[in-house]
Amino acid sequence: MSSETFIRNKTALITLIAASLVVLISLGVRQTFGMFFMDFREDLGISLTQSGLSIGLQMLMWGLTGPIFGAIADKYGGHKAISLAFIFFIAGVYFLYAGPNTGIFFQIDLGILVGIGLGGTAISIPMSVVGKHFPLSNRTIAMSIVTAVGSFGYFLSPILTEYSLSENGWQITLIAFMIALTIGFAISFFVRSPSLEQTIEEPNSQSTLDAIKEAFGTKSYVLLVSGFFVCGFHITLVGTHVPTYVIDRGLESWTAAAILSLIGLFNIFGSLTSGYLSTKMSKKIILSAIYSLRGLSIILFIFLPASNINSFIFGATFGFLWLSTVPATSGIVAHMFGTKYLGVLYGIVFLSHQIGSFFGAYLGGLFHDLYGSYDYAWYLAIALSVFAAIIHLPIKEQPVLRLKTE
16 A cells, blocks of 8 residues: 555545445345345246346346446436435335335335346445546556445345344344345435545546547556456356255255355455555456455355355355455556546446346346256356456556646
């Protein structure tokens, strides 16, 4: 980390804390919807196919609305974008609880409304607002803190949700979710973009449309967008299909739960390590290494004999690499284009991630239905690891000409 002051002012500190809590709540709630599927099938008549469709739709809406909330955050302030998103999130969970919540309404509630809510509350927007408060030397550290705290939500929420579902049922658990999201809504008003006096960005007259055109006219940005597709594919393939995969290989369901918990736990350390290393060395090299190691982790997981020990090693190693791509990826975007439109530009990168997430969830299930195993899905994931490791290497980690001449 640079010797320059990490926290520049009180607003930066408050924003960092508030954004971290927002992401913890948002990702914590989002991580547990798969645990409700059996209850939804029994009480609402929702098939597993319908539940899976709703999560796929949720992923796409999350990605599609990210750039929109990013533009709102860049123009009007982070607190307005995030608080608006929480209203959609709360509405989705409320209607899922109170109804209408069957048929097409189930897709609207869990898929569209919750997906829109995630677009403004989960990672990309809170983190981009935080990034505006920190200089290049310390920015990835601040962003990795947000990611790490959110990762703790990944770890903690499934444990609490499993307890609540078994003791209180799914409806009371959804009420608890609404209370948590309402707290997140209140906290979101403290996620403030820097004022004109506090900003570290040089003033310029560039419009949002001009910023998007500049980004897509930059080869390195296009490569970064392409690479983040792979991240989404990996994460959703593992998160969605590992439970079935370990059972297919003769292990018990609790092994899958342990894998997911280990992913959440080790993700904390991986995110912080990535953020620190991004201040010391090339971010594109870090990203290339992460994708290479993901491929190696998958290879060992699927080719070594099935056992709890090998499964736990996979959960720990893949968890360490889980969201460690985020600080380096967002850091490159901010370095190339500045922070004025970081919300919308990183939102577009994250849209690519969510498209990859959709295909990771869909193709995993499709290959299993067609061939009776996940082998081809894993082979594709390994091939994509190689693709992502290579495609990051030509990226030029330098500001665009506009920033050099300002």
